[in-house]
Amino acid sequence: MGHVLALGKRELTAYFLSPVGYVVGFLFIGLYNVFFFFGFMRTTDANEAIAGGTSAVMTFAILAIPFLTMGLLADEKRSGTIEMLMTAPVADWEVVLGKYVGSVIFVLVMAAPSLVQVLAVKLYGMPEWGPVWSGYVGLVLLVFFLVSMGLFFSSISKSALVAVMTSFVVFIVLLIIGIVVPQSPPAIEASNVFSNAAHYLFALLKYASISEHYANFSWGMVNSRDVVYFISGTVFFLFLSTLAVESRKWK
Amino acid sequence: MISVKNLTKYYADNLALDRVSFEVEAGDIVGFLGPNGAGKSTTMKIITCFLPPSAGRAKVAEYDIIDSPMEVRRRIGYMPENVPLYTEMRVREYLSFRAKIKDVPRKERTARIEQVMSRCWLTHVQRQTIGTLSKGYRQRVGLADAMVSDPEILILDEPTIGLDPNQVRQVRELVKELGQDHTVLVSTHILPEVEMICDRVIIINNGRIAMQDSLASLRKGSSKHVEYYLEVKGPADEVDRVLRTVEGITELSAHPVHHGGDDVAGFTFKAAREGGAAEAVAAKMVTSGWSVRELRRRERTLEDVFVEVVGRELPVSA
Structure with a gap:
């Protein structure tokens, strides 16, 4: 565990020392606060104001995370520092987990100022607390999941540029399939193999969609189904990243 | 280790x-x-x-x-x-x-x-x-x-x-x-x-x-024979003739002399590390009336070894 903490701390401080960390961090904080402010001005409902702020954080997290995770492993490979890491007595999974922890903490630190929004709303209204906290639980789970994916794409890319583009495409696809795929799947006709397959495909796409799972949290529901989606996805991508780091040994 | x-x-x-x-x-x-x-x-x-x-x-x-x-x-x-x-x-x-x-x-x-x-x-x-x-x-x-x-x-x-x-x-x-x-x-x-x-x-x-x-x-080096370098003030062909009479010398050949007049001749030859061949050469030169300007053993450098084993590719010297 000591290794993971040391690696995580290094990654976290690296964000504060790098221009990417600053630029992305300030843009992120600035943008979600602007969006919250406009929502705040338009609505009289306390919960709607807070939910608007949280969904702004989510939207910009999806845009910011690819930039924050792109270099995690791709840059190490490009600059050769991976050789320094992997010849020290640390295991591959420790490196992956350490980088993951450092990155998640940075994103959460960037998202933390949005709690001020909650305080601001509380000054002027009486929000119902359930949906507020469930919204934040969803946000944290979403960050866990997106960072693990970003880390994975960094682990399989030779350059940060490729990693950031792959992450973007995948994030956006996972976000919009929930909107594109029709709400109700086509009716099953027992005789028709294709419509049967389509039914399962629709169900699968719906299950894979981020927005589908995230929406429940903002309505105040913490379903085990959604929690399992984010946590298992996170574990899955961390595992794949470890395999990708190990894969240097298979060539 | x-x-x-x-x-x-x-x-x-x-x-x-x-x-x-x-x-x-x-x-x-x-x-x-x-x-x-x-x-x-x-x-x-x-x-x-x-x-x-x-x-x-x-x-x-x-x-x-x-x-x-x-x-x-x-x-x-x-x-x-x-x-x-x-x-x-x-x-x-x-x-x-x-x-x-x-x-x-x-x-x-x-x-x-x-x-x-x-x-x-x-x-x-x-x-x-x-x-x-x-x-x-x-x-x-x-x-x-x-x-x-x-x-x-x-x-x-x-x-x-x-x-x-x-x-x-x-x-x-x-x-x-x-x-x-x-x-x-x-x-x-x-x-x-x-x-x-x-x-x-x-x-x-x-x-x-x-x-x-x-x-x-x-x-x-692996062999007991080492290379010598000799520089003498004297007519090249005559020195060569005299050198060939010294016992225990092999692979005698002329070597260009870079700094010296026309009357300076250079040679390389091989001889046993021990056995006095070098001393004999020095004595012969002196008795023939030619002054020896240089006579030294050439130790095998790592560069020689490297070129031998690695072949054509030239090593980088600092």
């Missing part, structure tokens, strides 16, 4: 190492020599557990690199080629991070870091960002990093490449000093460097061990 047996490595279909075997005894400074692309770095990457071999075994301090990589890594301080570092970190911060992941106990950490910084002349730049340091300083940070956990073995991949002559000398002195209480495997293609700092030399070429020997026995 390091024992490598039949190490073979393929990169895709390219054979990079072909049944490489060698031993490094505890306390030795071994020079790992070879042209670019010969397989030096690959061998080092395998010993340090960064890459696995395609076949063959390697043991470091009795630990197998495949079965117990963590034990192996704990015992090795490695400085890769070109010293990749985190450029945004400060020197001290970086060494402290490295000490942590190398399991230097918390209580000893500060003392160890101070010690390696002073040994690598880094104390005055400890608060500087690595990215702002010159190549020479970065090289020293790499060395300090290799030493920070006080490993028994140091593996240094081209530690003096890209340094100015002054820094080269400093790093060589440091490596030599480290060799007193460490086992060191140092790769280079600078031949005089090996002659200055190493006890033993391993020459690798095209992925194969071309030769390994101690430096002392290399200098002597």
Whole structure:
């Protein structure tokens, strides 16, 4: 565990020392606060104001995370520092987990100022607390999941540029399939193999969609189904990243 | 300390190492020599557990690199080629991070870091960002990093490449000093460097061990015959005739003289190390009335050996 903490701390401080960390961090904080402010001005409902702020954080997290995770492993490979890491007595999974922890903490630190929004709303209204906290639980789970994916794409890319583009495409696809795929799947006709397959495909796409799972949290529901989606996805991508780091040994 | 047996490595279909075997005894400074692309770095990457071999075994301090990589890594301080570092970190911060992941106990950490910084002349730049340091300083940070956990073995991949002559000398002195209480495997293609700092030399070429020997026995050469160089003030053809009468001389040939008049003749010949052939030549020259300007034994240099075993490719001389 000591290794993971040391690696995580290094990654976290690296964000504060790098221009990417600053630029992305300030843009992120600035943008979600602007969006919250406009929502705040338009609505009289306390919960709607807070939910608007949280969904702004989510939207910009999806845009910011690819930039924050792109270099995690791709840059190490490009600059050769991976050789320094992997010849020290640390295991591959420790490196992956350490980088993951450092990155998640940075994103959460960037998202933390949005709690001020909650305080601001509380000054002027009486929000119902359930949906507020469930919204934040969803946000944290979403960050866990997106960072693990970003880390994975960094682990399989030779350059940060490729990693950031792959992450973007995948994030956006996972976000919009929930909107594109029709709400109700086509009716099953027992005789028709294709419509049967389509039914399962629709169900699968719906299950894979981020927005589908995230929406429940903002309505105040913490379903085990959604929690399992984010946590298992996170574990899955961390595992794949470890395999990708190990894969240097298979060539 | 390091024992490598039949190490073979393929990169895709390219054979990079072909049944490489060698031993490094505890306390030795071994020079790992070879042209670019010969397989030096690959061998080092395998010993340090960064890459696995395609076949063959390697043991470091009795630990197998495949079965117990963590034990192996704990015992090795490695400085890769070109010293990749985190450029945004400060020197001290970086060494402290490295000490942590190398399991230097918390209580000893500060003392160890101070010690390696002073040994690598880094104390005055400890608060500087690595990215702002010159190549020479970065090289020293790499060395300090290799030493920070006080490993028994140091593996240094081209530690003096890209340094100015002054820094080269400093790093060589440091490596030599480290060799007193460490086992060191140092790769280079600078031949005089090996002659200055190493006890033993391993020459690798095209992925194969071309030769390994101690430096002392290399200098002597395998045969008892050594080459001599003679420069005499006298008519070349007559000197040649007289020389041929001396017993025990072989392979006599004329050698161009660069600085001297037309009356100066140069020759090379071979003779037994012991046996007085050189003395006989000197006596003959004097009795014939020619003055000897130079008569010396030409020791085999590492460069001669290198060219012999590696062949056409010319080594880089410093």
